[in-house]
Amino acid sequence: MRKETCDSCGTQNHFVSQRKSYRCTKCHAPMDWRFRVTCENCKHANRILSTEQMISCCSKCDQPLDWSINPEKHVANQIPRKTRAAALLFVAVFAGLSIKAIIDQRLTLPYGRYSRIKLEFLNAEIILPVVSLLMLAIGFGAMIADHYDRRRNEWLYRRIINVSLWSGIFLYFLSAFFGHSVG
Numbered sequence: 483m484r485k486e487t488c489d490s491c492g493t494q495n496h497f498v499s500q501r502k503s504y505r506c507t508k509c510h511a512p513m514d515w516r517f518r519v520t521c522e523n524c525k526h527a528n529r530i531l532s533t534e535q536m537i538s539c540c541s542k543c544d545q546p547l548d549w550s551i552n553p554e555k556h557v558a559n560q561i562p563r564k565t566r567a568a569a570l571l572f573v574a575v576f577a578g579l580s581i582k583a584i585i586d587q588r589l590t591l592p593y594g595r596y597s598r599i600k601l602e603f604l605n606a607e608i609i610l611p612v613v614s615l616l617m618l619a620i621g622f623g624a625m626i627a628d629h630y631d632r633r634r635n636e637w638l639y640r641r642i643i644n645v646s647l648w649s650g651i652f653l654y655f656l657s658a659f660f661g662h663s664v665g
């Protein structure tokens with residue numbers, strides 16, 4: 483017999499019939515008898531009407547719920563070769579610029595429309611722009627790593643990519659306030 487915990491009072495109810503089991507036996511709050519499926523990817527607790535709905539996707543991360551029930555059906559996401567090549571180029575450029583800036587204690591970055599404004603950072607001023615470049619490198623690096631990681635953790639990569647790229651862009655423009663214009 484199916485059991486379900488009441489969301490309101492925590493009492494365990496047994497499914498008798500659609501009509502009799504509609505409300506909790508203790509607090510009389512309406513019962514949710516839909517099946518619970520915890521998404522393996524993002525841990526979101528989904529509710530589905532029937533087992534046929536396994537083909538549907540997680541309401542939070544959009545990955546098929548079927549993967550959570552039948553792990554053997556999981557297909558790791560593929561990142562196209564061109565995207566990976568571009569990401570690798572960005573990692574090399576951003577990481578390279580950061581390393582060079584740390585060695586030289588000097589960094590020049592382009593800003594503004596068509597990158598016409600060049601701002602220079604010296605000594606301690608390089609910290610903020612270097613952190614922004616490293617965040618961007620991590621974001622693009624995660625894109626490449628996601629392709630080679632066959633486990634069910636696409637959600638984790640998406641989060642790392644979003645957080646590092648957006649904070650990288652934010653810090654890049656924030657650093658503009660601390661740079662000196664050159665040329």
Ligand SMILES: [Zn+2]
Nearest residue numbers: 488491506509
């Ligand atoms: Zn209850």
Ligand SMILES: [Zn+2]
Nearest residue numbers: 521524540543
């Ligand atoms: Zn999910």
